[in-house]
Amino acid sequence: DIQMTQSPSTLSASVGDRVTITCRASQSISSWLAWYQQKPGKAPNLLIYDASTLQSEVPSRFSGSGSGTEFTLTISSLQPGDSATYYCQQYNSYWYTFGQGTKLEIK
Amino acid sequence: QVQLVESGGGVVQPGRSLRLSCAASGFTFSSYGMHWVRQAPGKGLQWVALIWYDGTKKDYVDSVKGRFTISRDNSKNTLYLQMNSLRAEDTAMYYCARDSIASRPGWFDPWGQGTLVTVSS
Numbered sequence: 001d002i003q004m005t006q007s008p009s010t011l012s013a014s015v016g017d018r019v020t021i022t023c024r025a026s027q028s029i030s031s032w033l034a035w036y037q038q039k040p041g042k043a044p045n046l047l048i049y050d051a052s053t054l055q056s057e058v059p060s061r062f063s064g065s066g067s068g069t070e071f072t073l074t075i076s077s078l079q080p081g082d083s084a085t086y087y088c089q090q091y092n093s094y095w096y097t098f099g100q101g102t103k104l105e106i107k
Numbered sequence: 108q109v110q111l112v113e114s115g116g117g118v119v120q121p122g123r124s125l126r127l128s129c130a131a132s133g134f135t136f137s138s139y140g141m142h143w144v145r146q147a148p149g150k151g152l153q154w155v156a157l158i159w160y161d162g163t164k165k166d167y168v169d170s171v172k173g174r175f176t177i178s179r180d181n182s183k184n185t186l187y188l189q190m191n192s193l194r195a196e197d198t199a200m201y202y203c204a205r206d207s208i209a210s211r212p213g214w215f216d217p218w219g220q221g222t223l224v225t226v227s228s
Binding site: 034046096099100 | 142152153154157166168202207212213214215216217218219220221
């Protein structure tokens with residue numbers, strides 16, 4: 001199985017801050033990576049796919065980059081509604097795996 | 108609009124069975140692969156099972172192989188998950204999700220709202 005490791009596990013930042021979350025794969029997954037946002041009591045919501053393609057209607061302050069084994073999700077200017085848990089997911093093979101999640105809190 | 112609605116969750120004793128359903132609308136269900144993903148209370152996401160658009164390929168995470176069966180009825184636009192020999196560790200919110208690409212693994216979008224399965228005596 002391909003293991004996905006996110007860092008940090010928790011993150012606290014202020015409105016307006018630039019925030020970066022990292023996701024590392026245990027082997028190369030090319031650009032086959034998605035990012036999801038999950039708010040408490042809700043289903044995950046797709047933000048980015050193919051490592052850097054923004055899903056429609058997702059605010060442009062979200063961006064993704066990377067390939068191979070290292071990927072990042074960046075929020076350029078943190079907003080109060082961005083408080084959530086963020087997950088990366090690889091779809092390099094039919095054995096899909098998720099990172100353990102990064103909980104983002106607003107100070 | 109594209110919508111997925113799960114049902115069938117509940118409280119069940121260890122060793123018993125449960126069948127989850129996911130009703131799809133707003134898109135051509137028979138053209139998309141579908142997945143079940145679960146989330147134990149306070150934990151992260153775990154992919155459980157997939158089924159191709161035509162039902163010809165199915166796969167499962169190791170921990171449910173031989174106990175869970177994914178299926179679909181394209182005439183009813185419905186996805187199923189038959190869960191047998193349930194264990195306490197199967198307790199989770201179960202989400203159905205649509206795959207994005209028919210010909211290779213893809214991202215999941217959209218997701219249903221989830222149905223809660225609790226395995227407890």
